[in-house]
Amino acid sequence: MSITEDTDKKTGISNLTDRVILSVGHAAAWLIAVLIVTILVQVVLRYIFHLSFTALEEIQWHLYAVIIMIGLSYSYVKDSHIRLDILHSRFSRPVREKIEIMGIILLLWPMLFIIFMHSLSFVEESFRVGERSDAPMGLGYRWAIKSIIPIAFFLLFIGSVSRLKQAFEYLKNKEYLKKRKASHGS
Amino acid sequence: EKKLLLKTPLCFATSMPVLGDSIPALAADIEAASNGSIQIKYYEPGKLIPPFEILEAVSMGKVNAGFGSGAYWQGKIPEAALFSSIPFGPEADEYLAWLFKGNGMALYQEMYDKAGYNVKVLPYAIISPETSGWFSKPINSPEDLKGLKMRFFGLGGNVMQKLGVAVSLLPAGEIFQALEKGVIDATEFSFPAIDQKLGFYKIVKYNYYPGWHQQATILEMLINKDTWNSMTPGQKAMVEMATKATIINTISHSEAIQGKAIRENVETHGVNNMYWSDDMLALFERTWKEVAQEQAAQSPAFKKIWDDLTAFRADYAYWKSLGFLPRKTKI
Amino acid sequence: MDHSGILVISMMVTFISLLFTGYPIAFILGGVAMLFTLIGYGSDLLFGTITGLDYMTIGLLINRLYSVLNNWVLIALPLFIFMGLMLDRSGIAEKMMIAMQDLFGKARGGLAVSVTLIGILLAASTGIVGASVVLLGLLSLPAMLNQGYSKTLAVGTVCASGTLGILIPPSIMLVMMADQLSLSVGDLFMGALLPGILLGILYMAYILIFAFIFPHAAPLAKNRQKLEFIMVWRVMKTIFPTAVLILSVLGSIFAGLATPTEASGIGAMGATILAVVNKRLSLKVFREVLYNTFNTTGYIVGILVGATCFALVLRELGGDEFIAGVFTGLDFGPYGLITTILAMVFFLGFFLDWIEITLIILPIMSPVVSALGLHFDMGAGVDRPELVWFAILVAVSLQTSFLTPPVGFAIFYLKGVSPPEISLADICKGVVPFIILQLIGLIICMLWPGLVLWLPSIAYG
């Protein structure tokens, strides 16, 4: 079940961040089409006109890099990252929400924090020395493509904040309903 | 004495002759000579990080040392290629003369300092000429080069590109397959003993000499500057001595094994050893001079090193023309 | 056991226990890595271990991550997935599978056998297991389930057949092994070909025998017609465009007309054109295919990212030394030693991916194997035949790492595209027989080195 199809009422902010991530993802998904076209252009140039351009080949892995990195946060919001579902499907909803909260805080966030912080200095280094391709006829501005790493992991972070918020909302509502039920019962 | 563990990623597998197999010996030398106060723990390429990332990781202090080659950092420091190998450039003895008794070493260290990399550089190897490529048919004229799809590395690649070759830069492991499938028509890679291991002779039978693009290649050890500064004078001297000793080890090893490899290529694998015609060599050299001028025009740092080397080589050329016997090529 | 051994084992145990929470595997891999970075750091301070893990060291992750981005081989991944999804969404895959049911539905297990055959074809053209498994899963899983195949047989067939890609050349795994061992890629490619085909044959034999013994696991097509000429013609007409597409993509790589990346681009384009011809392409369909490709690529890469974190930290905790230590002081004779190494490779395959395992095992073990002084009658003209043979044995064992849970990449890839009624547990159960088949294949290659060495010795003569 994907979060966006979740019937639970979502708070405004969660809705907004998820929508941002989905829109960014949908835009990035079109890069797959661009990648296909780029490859076809290369094939035509090489096999019909006997031309080859290193820059064109490098554009391909640049596009691929953006696709896979932005894909991380998109799959997250779509809840399609693979889980071991042996027990998970048998847990009650509140247990699953609690696992989600613990997972985000103890597992996901430390990983995001470390990757994000180090990726900033990684990009900065590349920018400082004006890094370009190692190939003589390759592309410049390596920092630009490297900066997809912090961008992607930041998107993943705001996705996780939104998910965390939903989990807390759910548990709070549940608690509230339980209390109300209890008070009605008495 | 203070104990030091150098975590050191490699850019050549230790199974590779000279480039890689010199490193376990170097590590053992340093460990023994320092009575165990310095230990080198080396990691095969890709085990910690891929080779092209080594400079950055050492400079940032993610690891405290690493092995590499200037040509690997061309994207970050264009002039670094000059400290790896140079088309129509110096042979091993001349290169070493410039490095250790000319301004070479000072310029080498200055290059990293100026580019803002926090590393101490120590050359640890210089190796024999490479072959200038494996082709499926003889190349007799500039026309034969046009439209050829070839794998080529470094500054020589710019030269080939100018001559109408479609140059690509495949990693070592992908060359054979690309050659076999006809994705590329020709390739250069390394000196004969290593080319032989990769098995290019199984597919293409024309091996060209001399390796105009790479007459000698320097490899380097990088140590994080903070780590270097924290070492005792004795430890520093130990590492410098060991890397210098490894230069003798590598050049003698690589000079010792090529003849046998070349002979095997011809006698058991049916390879044709070819030697570029004077016209072709002149063409490569002319084109290289254009490329070098373009590079120097683009970058003052490149120009400074290039000018110093050129001045050194002018004097050396006079000596070389008188001091040595003329060479005869056996083809 | 020393401190570092304790750390290594507790890292693995922590990972496995957390898997059962059902939190995404990618993030458990990454998160456990971070947790044990902290533990390693603390252990250095408190117990005097020398893991060297700290904030700076863990920064190596970025350099490793960047090499995932900067990987030319993987560019084909989203494109092959696109091709599969487009064939699926445009109704072409379904048509083709119905046609195949008409043809093969007569024979028990025929459909699964044809899936294996397509898997071998895919394997011989690319080597991207993720793409192969996703493609096969999309094309054949619905058809098999539709015909009433047992879930486990269907998913096991898809996973195992998709995994053949890493063994049958071209194969990035063999390329890396050749690199690490300084062997000729050509010798390894030729050496892996017969073992790869042998595995394919073992799968097919198993499927047919299993279907014969348990008919309900692989039922015949329901509305089965007699095989008449007119029907064959109809089937041919349906299959033809798709078959031409797939064969031309695979063929162009095989014949060297195109690189795998180029071929994947052409394949993606071709599938789109087929959808147009089939009058099923609309902007909506195209967009859905793009979004789904994007989503699928996202979770595959998530696992790659998590795995690279996990492997780095495990290594820094002393995992390599721990594993190397297992081999010191063993005296089993040559075959005993090789068996031990292969058993270790198989065991590590449960937790690590093939890249990490080759990096641990090959550098420490290849000198040892070279020194055993093995001699083969086969393999004249092959450089260092004993190492080629050893490398292929390792490659065959490594293939199982894609199938062995908890870290079995083929299992994850398939889960992402299979219908909801199939759980990860089903897939894990489904692959078990195929893992056993692979071990049988491995033993055959051990007993008959000629199976590995014969082709390389004649191929380039």
Ligand code: NA
């Ligand atoms: Na393959």
Ligand code: NA
């Ligand atoms: Na596994």
